[in-house]
Amino acid sequence: MFELVLMAPEWRIEELSDALEALDALSVSVEDADAQTPAEQALFGEPGMPAPKAGWQRSRVVALFEQEAQAREAVELLAPQDFFEGCESVGVRPVAEQDWVRLTQSQFAPVEITPTFWIVPSWHEPPAAAEQVIRLDPGLAFGTGTHPTTRMCLRWIAQRDLSAQRVLDYGCGSGILAIGAAKHGAAEIVAVDIDPAAVESTQINAANNHVSLLTGLPEAATGVFNLVLANILATPLKMLAPLLCAHVQAGGHLVLAGILEPQADELKAAYAPWLALEVTDSEEGWILMTARAAD
């Protein structure tokens, strides 16, 4: 494989990426050329929302080609184009052979939720002290246990006996919270997501963990639950407030994650007509907000 490396200003990124893909690039990645320098600029965006910008003011565009000749031909074809103005070619370089599977696997070690509750990838043995184990490999859907928001939800689950409880995992991603609830005794679990790929991942991960879940798109969530879990992000959580609260049964719990510390008050205000949210955990700037419905 060979990489063609280009420098481009932000307003050229979209056209340049499209052109590289049309020239059979296997992938095109865009990085901040000023990363790790005082000129580095953060670009914030929420999944599912339009990207705030296509790239950085000085972006490094890396296109991967199967053959060196393809990469060299691409730059020859691109250079005379109007939209290449302001861009420059840094060069074509070979990509070293790597054992990508081993490299990826080495980045995912078992994750400790509590000393007895672990998330363990299939290529590791569970630690001796683990009593509850979720077997999960990184895939297309969010939720491997490495993100603080997922860990806080799982810690909340691990502190409870969910026997005979009905649980809703709203925004299930990989299904990790639903599977965690099953491992802690929940009797009936509904796991839903707007992303069909997440629903599919949840089904596969549930089968690998020998737990039974009812999965589907959000319409599959009907009725009330003893526990409603939603690890999404502050903006969608605010919009979902009436819907999520309506799913919490009298005396039941609502557990929300995906919220940053400074967003606590706006979440409290959005849920105040139905439930009184409180911050009950925090990790790396993220908070867990929970509420109990009146009996």
Ligand SMILES: C[S@@+](CC[C@H](N)C(=O)[O-])C[C@H]1O[C@@H](n2cnc3c(N)ncnc32)[C@H](O)[C@@H]1O
């Ligand atoms: C941060 S991931 C959480 C995944 C997993 N529950 C966890 O805790 O790791 C958020 C998930 O919510 C889903 N999502 C986002 N907006 C949603 C909505 N309005 N309704 C249902 N699911 C949504 C996304 O597709 C994504 O899979």
